[in-house]
Amino acid sequence: MENTDVAQVFAEVADLLELTGGNAFKVRAYRQAAQLVELLPTPVSELWRQGKLTELPAIGERLAAHIEELLATGHYREHDKLLARVPPGLLELLKVEGLGPKTAALAWKRLHVKGLEDFEVACRSGALEKLPRMGPRRVAALLLAIERHRARKGRVPLYRALASAEAIVRQLREVPGVQAAEVAGSIRRRRETIGDLDLLVASLEVDAVIAAFKRAPEVQQLVASGPTRCTARLKSGLQADLRILPPQSFGAAMHYFTGSKSHNIEVRTRAMRQGLKLSEYGVFDREGRRLGGATEEDVFRLVGLPWIPPELREGAGEVEAAAAGRLPRLIEEADLLGDLHVHSEASSDGRSSVEELREEAGHLGRRYLAITDHSRSRPLGLEAGPMRALALEIHRLEAQVRRGPHLLTGVEVDILGDGELDLPLEVLAELDCVVASVHSHFSDSPEKMTRRIVRALRSGVVDVLGHPTGRQLGIRDPYAFDFQQVLEVAREQGVALEINATPDRLDLDDKHCRLAKEAGVRLVISSDAHHASQLANLRYGVWVARRGWLEREDLLNTLPLNQLKRRLHAHRGPPELHAPG
DNA sequence: GCCGTTTTCGGCCCGACTGTTTTCAGTCG
Numbered sequence: 001m002e003n004t005d006v007a008q009v010f011a012e013v014a015d016l017l018e019l020t021g022g023n024a025f026k027v028r029a030y031r032q033a034a035q036l037v038e039l040l041p042t043p044v045s046e047l048w049r050q051g052k053l054t055e056l057p058a059i060g061e062r063l064a065a066h067i068e069e070l071l072a073t074g075h076y077r078e079h080d081k082l083l084a085r086v087p088p089g090l091l092e093l094l095k096v097e098g099l100g101p102k103t104a105a106l107a108w109k110r111l112h113v114k115g116l117e118d119f120e121v122a123c124r125s126g127a128l129e130k131l132p133r134m135g136p137r138r139v140a141a142l143l144l145a146i147e148r149h150r151a152r153k154g155r156v157p158l159y160r161a162l163a164s165a166e167a168i169v170r171q172l173r174e175v176p177g178v179q180a181a182e183v184a185g186s187i188r189r190r191r192e193t194i195g196d197l198d199l200l201v202a203s204l205e206v207d208a209v210i211a212a213f214k215r216a217p218e219v220q221q222l223v224a225s226g227p228t229r230c231t232a233r234l235k236s237g238l239q240a241d242l243r244i245l246p247p248q249s250f251g252a253a254m255h256y257f258t259g260s261k262s263h264n265i266e267v268r269t270r271a272m273r274q275g276l277k278l279s280e281y282g283v284f285d286r287e288g289r290r291l292g293g294a295t296e297e298d299v300f301r302l303v304g305l306p307w308i309p310p311e312l313r314e315g316a317g318e319v320e321a322a323a324a325g326r327l328p329r330l331i332e333e334a335d336l337l338g339d340l341h342v343h344s345e346a347s348s349d350g351r352s353s354v355e356e357l358r359e360e361a362g363h364l365g366r367r368y369l370a371i372t373d374h375s376r377s378r379p380l381g382l383e384a385g386p387m388r389a390l391a392l393e394i395h396r397l398e399a400q401v402r403r404g405p406h407l408l409t410g411v412e413v414d415i416l417g418d419g420e421l422d423l424p425l426e427v428l429a430e431l432d433c434v435v436a437s438v439h440s441h442f443s444d445s446p447e448k449m450t451r452r453i454v455r456a457l458r459s460g461v462v463d464v465l466g467h468p469t470g471r472q473l474g475i476r477d478p479y480a481f482d483f484q485q486v487l488e489v490a491r492e493q494g495v496a497l498e499i500n501a502t503p504d505r506l507d508l509d510d511k512h513c514r515l516a517k518e519a520g521v522r523l524v525i526s527s528d529a530h531h532a533s534q535l536a537n538l539r540y541g542v543w544v545a546r547r548g549w550l551e552r553e554d555l556l557n558t559l560p561l562n563q564l565k566r567r568l569h570a571h572r573g574p575p576e577l578h579a580p581g
Numbered sequence: 582g583c584c585g586t587t588t589t590c591g592g593c594c595c596g597a598c599t600g601t602t603t604t605c606a607g608t609c610g
Contacts, residue, residue: 017582025593029582060583098599100608133601141599185610198610226598241610243597256595261610268594273586279595 001071003037003044009070009079010034010063015094016082018101019108032058035262037067039316041514043484045071089115097145106131120146148237156238157473159503159540161194162187164218164236169199172242175212177205179247184257188310190543192506193473197240198257202250209244249281252293255300256280262315263308270319271303278303311546330546331525333539335558338368338405340464341412341435341498341526342535346390347373347382352532354397354407360532362404368561370433372410375422378439384427387411391431406561408432412466417441419455421462428461433568435498435526437466442479449481457489463568464524465490467500467507474504483512487519494571496522496556501541502534513548524556 014030017023036058037044044067047053053064069076086108093104093116107113110131111122120143122128129139165183172181178201182188185198201209210230214222219240224231229243245253256264257280271278275286282293283302292298300307305322309330312318321327342357343350352360354371361369371394374381382390391409398407410433414422421428421436428434436456444452456462468486469478490497497516500507505528508516516523525541527534545555552558556567 023582026582028593033582058583062582098608102607133606135601138600196610224598229597231598257610259610264610265594272594277595281596 001045001074003040006044006067006070007034007038009075010037010066012091013079013082015091015101016079016086018094019086019090019105020082021105029058029063032262033063035315039314039511041316041511041518087114089118092116093119096142096149098141099145103134103142116146116149151237155193155195156236157504158187158190158192158194158543160236161197161238164234164238165197165199165240168197168213168216168218168240171216172199172201172209172212175203175205175208177208178203180250182254184254185241185259188258189260189313190311190547192509192544194238196238197234199240199242200250200253200257201242201244202247203244204246206244210242213242243280245280248290248294250293251295251298252278252282253280255296258310258313260314263313263319266315266319267299267303267305270305274303276302309546311543312549314547328549328551331542331550331552331555331558333542334365335552336366336525336538336542336555337560338366338370338408338557338564339527339529339535339538340370340408340410340433340524340557341372341466341500341528342369343373343412343528343530344371344390346371346386346393347378347380349374349380350530352529354394356532357529357535358397358401358404358407360535364535364538366405366535368406368408368564370408370410370435372412372433372435375411375413377414377416377422381414381422382411384423387423387427388430410434412437413462414439415452415456417444417452419452421456421459425459425461428459429572432565433464434462435464435466436462438470438479442470442476444479446480446482449479450485453481453486454489457486457493457495460493460572462493462495463571464496464498464526466498466526467502467505467528468497469507469509469512471507471509472504473506478507483515484519487516487521490516490521491519496524499523499525499541499544500528501525501537501539501544502528503537503540506540506544508544508548510544510547513545513550517548517550517554522556523550523554526557 010030011034014027017027036056048068048071053059053067054061066076090104090108093099107119107122107128111127113119113122123139123143128134129136165187169181169183172178180202182200184200186194203209206227218234219232220235222230222232232240234240243253243257268278277284283291283299285291292302297307308318308322344354344357345351358369376383394407394409409431411431412435413428415436415438416422471478497508525538525545527537529535559567
């Protein structure tokens with residue numbers, strides 16, 4: 001049982017408690033525990049073995065006992081009892097926007113609604129409308145929300161949401177009287193997928209701002225509007241929340257609306273203990289006197305903390321680390337000196353020439369670039385002969401043209417079904433950078449997948465494990481394997497794990513990055529570009545790395561070229577593949 | 582359910598908006 005499974009059970013218990021009218025604070029306790037476990041970098045099973053579960057904030061004796069029962073048997077009694085009381089279909093109702101536990105429970109008790117279909121019937125028949133505090137407008141809104149819930153493909157990848165959020169913000173900055181306009185919310189925290197847009201404006205001219213928002217080409221229609229905020233549905237199907245605040249509150253509002261929710265609760269609780277009140281309007285003392293809030297730095301300073309980068313604000317230990325002066329110095333894009341996974345038109349699907357790639361990488365300030373085309377198992381992938389010829393060509397270019405980033409020879413070699421590599425070891429050993437990736441048999445059993453990867457890592461010629469979990473956002477789930485074991489072997493073999501920065505891969509993800517760091521495994525951030533224009537994608541990988549608490553020292557492609565080359569070759573084995581001296 | 586610089590009992594973050602009401606409950610972030 002993984003952390004996400006435990007988190008899911010706790011979140012479901014929270015929902016079930018709400019539906020059955022359970023204690024609201026108990027509900028919150030379960031929610032907090034679910035969130036904590038979800039974000040935990042260490043497996044709960046390990047903490048349980050060490051007897052450290054109750055050392056976690058939000059986990060007391062009882063929740064620890066529940067976790068123990070879950071780990072031992074896969075379920076626990078309180079959860080089962082609740083499930084027996086509540087029709088399972090009711091849980092889906094809670095995912096409909098504007099439909100909460102009270103309304104769902106009301107429909108269940110009074111109209112015997114057992115799921116979304118029942119609920120829709122109750123809406124259309126007029127039965128729901130007759131219940132207390134219900135009315136025609138509310139029912140109409142719920143019907144619309146049900147439609148959207150069904151149509152919604154879920155969250156969108158960060159890069160899509162970011163583009164429209166930035167476009168809207170640019171337009172709002174042009175409105176007279178607007179002193180600042182920024183993107184907040186999960187986009188600012190650089191979460192990999194986004195559910196809605198949070199936009200903030202500092203201005204006293206509320207009407208003008210809302211009018212401009214309404215006119216933005218991305219906006220389809222306003223769905224709610226008040227004196228400080230309004231909500232719109234965008235043409236992309238996403239929802240955007242716009243808040244307008246006086247400039248003196250802008251910093252406090254940025255902090256508040258950047259979240260995450262659990263981060264906010266931690267900071268606010270901390271403020272409260274110090275006799276302060278923190279809201280989106282500012283920081284206030286007991287008498288209600290304003291102490292600050294124009295900038296985010298104000299807010300953090302007044303509660304005795306250094307400024308915390310948004311990517312860390314997940315309530316996953318960052319407040320504690322900040323208080324102790326132990327915040328990481330997060331990796332920045334400028335720290336990356338090169339790109340170690342790039343495809344050229346020499347094989348398969350690459351569409352730019354080596355020269356074009358080199359030129360664009362130069363514009364982006366990279367100092368080195370590994371050309372890592374596909375091996376023979378991929379359609380149009382290279383056999384040993386052409387692979388050697390490409391390496392020679394790269395050496396020739398490197399010697400001939402001194403301008404631009406240094407070119408490294410390389411390959412993205414397939415890890416075959418049995419864990420063999422797709423080219424002879426002696427060919428691979430001649431190359432500067434060997435990225436090994438799984439491209440087939442994704443549905444192997446976890447045991448077999450683990451054996452495949454481990455065998456490849458032990459070949460002695462692999463430098464980097466490419467897109468280690470194989471996921472594609474919204475398309476393909478990660479394949480199942482024993483990540484901890486792969487980490488151990490990677491450390492033992494000196495193999496780095498890749499953060500593939502292709503915006504709908506982002507593989508490794510932030511949590512796996514943190515695990516790798518803790519296991520002492522180095523990482524690389526690579527674009528996996530198939531066209532020169534995609535070399536800029538590295539920034540998406542940087543954001544993942546930052547969310548994974550990574551620092552410059554945790555990555556290999558922050559090293560200068562000579563150190564990188566030494567590092568790539570130092571771990572190569574077995575010894576017979578090394579030339580003596 | 583958790584937790585302790587007021588507490589082992591009695592608190593638990595705070596505010597906005599909507600649709601229903603005629604003062605507020607439900608939902609959201």
